[in-house]
Amino acid sequence: MSNQTEIDTIPITVDFSGGLEMLFSNRRRHAVSLPAIDGAGKPANIAFLIDYLCKNLMKDPRTDLFVLDNHIRPGILVLINDADWELEGEEAYEIQPRDNILFVSTLHGG
Amino acid sequence: MSNQTEIDTIPITVDFSGGLEMLFSNRRRHAVSLPAIDGAGKPANIAFLIDYLCKNLMKDPRTDLFVLDNHIRPGILVLINDADWELEGEEAYEIQPRDNILFVSTLHGG
Amino acid sequence: QDEDNRRLTDEEFERYSRQVIVPGVGKEGQLRLINSRLLIIGAGGLGCPAAQYVAGAGVGTIGIVDGDVVELSNLHRQVGHSTSRIGMKKVDSLITHLEGLNPLPSYIPHPVHITPQNAADIISQYDLVMDCTDNLATRYLISDVCVLLQKPLVSAASVQKSGQLIVLNCPPTPQGLVEGNCAPCYRCCFKKPPPPSSMMSCGEAGIMGPVVGMMGVAQAGEAIKIIASALHLTSQSDGPDRNLRQPSLLIYTYDLESAVGPYSFRALKMGSRKKNCFACGENSTLTLEGIKSGNPNYDQFCSVPASSRSL
């Protein structure tokens, strides 16, 4: 509705689990207002969200526990509305209002 | 949008748990299209839903395991979108589209 | 207090090391566990796994109440007993197992059915109560006494393929206080008992071992966190996210025909203390003396024929 697309944001919730919450202020759930358009003018997708979270939400300096080589690090599952992101298009999935995005570190102990 | 309010329905899901599913075809989740208006012309509320379920969804003849004296029988919790119905107005709560209504029988064994 | 600030002994430090290093436990949490007194009412399908994990965690004094003896048909789910202990009092059988697992706690056997006459005497000796019983009249009794003695209550139940769990009365507040979102009691959440014809017992309806096992282990988890983090102390429990003053009722639904899925576990939001609650509400006339002298009559309230009452 607005012409000022550069300030439009998408309201989503972002969850962290399996220990990743330690990198994000020890909070498991974050309400995030994500810019609707990325720097290149394209609709915000998961790749953009990951970059945005690193730059804006992560307080811990150990970014390599979350991102490696500009992609989510191996051993982290990304769930879009509780479904594996591989079912939804992975990094290219375009974020929708009220989406819930969950990052969960896979566990190996027992 | 339609003028034929008498055939408007509200799409909801109704869940049964704690053994109550046995009274409803052994299925835990039912998609229900509830008439939007009750017989008296008022918006459908929980009391109307309970009556509707007894008449239309329950196949088991033991209705007294679900309803006693026209009210939900003691020992059954009613949850409206995962919150105790006492937080939402109990029988008078007016059903909204896409509501989830859960009926759960309380347990005592151990 | 000295006991809250002492060092852990070498054996304690080694035995509990994997738990002490968990963020949020630490030496302080471990000492709180060691210095706490926990009562488990019921040494059956819920009480056995619950007891294993609270004993393992080092809760320092563990009382167990049960008047029954071990039977063969208990053993598929009551994993703290054994075939060689069939016929033994359940409290003694379970304590035998627990002493093997961890000899450090003090285990206190109460080899009796809990009754309106003995409930307050037993419960008053402990800081926290776990309801692992198998009948409704006893559940109301335990909750009422916990309200009057201001004890937090971790309550679970399980029949056939379903389980339920809720933390009640935590942090405890005086009977009659209804200002400012107090934690509810059992009666606040489950006001009226169901008619007896609709109640299922494990004997009649059966019970899957892992279902009641999950609920018992979950009870241990809730009890350990309450003690280790002092969530039962009012001042510590005021945060908005602690989920205790309007607790969740966890329901577990086990389906023999499909794998664990989205509706296997649901957390349902319950209300806080009710103004008009018979036990904890503002005009409650419930007293310990009344309970002891038969008022209220729990069996009659739950319409239980006298002959079928047991723990």
Next chain:
Amino acid sequence: QDEDNRRLTDEEFERYSRQVIVPGVGKEGQLRLINSRLLIIGAGGLGCPAAQYVAGAGVGTIGIVDGDVVELSNLHRQVGHSTSRIGMKKVDSLITHLEGLNPLPSYIPHPVHITPQNAADIISQYDLVMDCTDNLATRYLISDVCVLLQKPLVSAASVQKSGQLIVLNCPPTPQGLVEGNCAPCYRCCFKKPPPPSSMMSCGEAGIMGPVVGMMGVAQAGEAIKIIASALHLTSQSDGPDRNLRQPSLLIYTYDLESAVGPYSFRALKMGSRKKNCFACGENSTLTLEGIKSGNPNYDQFCSVPASSRSL
């Protein structure tokens, strides 16, 4: 087969009575349990509670693999061992406990670490496998062998305050078959291992007993339902709601600072078998002979220094 249609003995009938009467189990389900062969790999925090409930339920042959011995720091969570059995092989200690609980099953000790060399020989003796291990290289190895031998796999893991559970390879389908929504393997769901620097072990990060306990009991629950309802037989598992070909990953998050709540348990929908999966996909070159001779190299894949490998 005679064994699938025989009567239950009087002792079996009495011991399993509370489970046999559960709708969906019955005499048929109980006989399937009695006639099945289940392998538990790992006799630690997951394996102990898992073993208690599958033994209690009457699974007829239970193999247990573990090369470790019982240590004092295990006992807060490994509830099938005891203080008097510190130093004993874990498989022998756990079997001692299980025989006390239920002497009817055959318990088969495998007191060794599972390795690429012995995995197929051990796993081939069983119908169903539970992964209760504590390291990633072993998890990939077990899954690969289960794919090649077509064994369903109930996999769980737990560290600190988190747990995970998933049923894989169920019903099993031949390696390379990718038509029509086959069930995934471990590699389909967890393609690449994390860098070693990001991995936490229970020794470093700690572990809460009830958290790993919940996961172990849940594994038993999934194994019992698979066997009792024959969900691992292809023809029985075709229904749309069985949730096995696109299984849920159950995640459990324990919070020491608040009660159980809406996000304590989540069931996440995973995909079905992947066309390009290294182990089960259409061009897979994985073989049992290759695994035995060191191809793939699991330690290198998971970047594990040789010295730190254990069960």
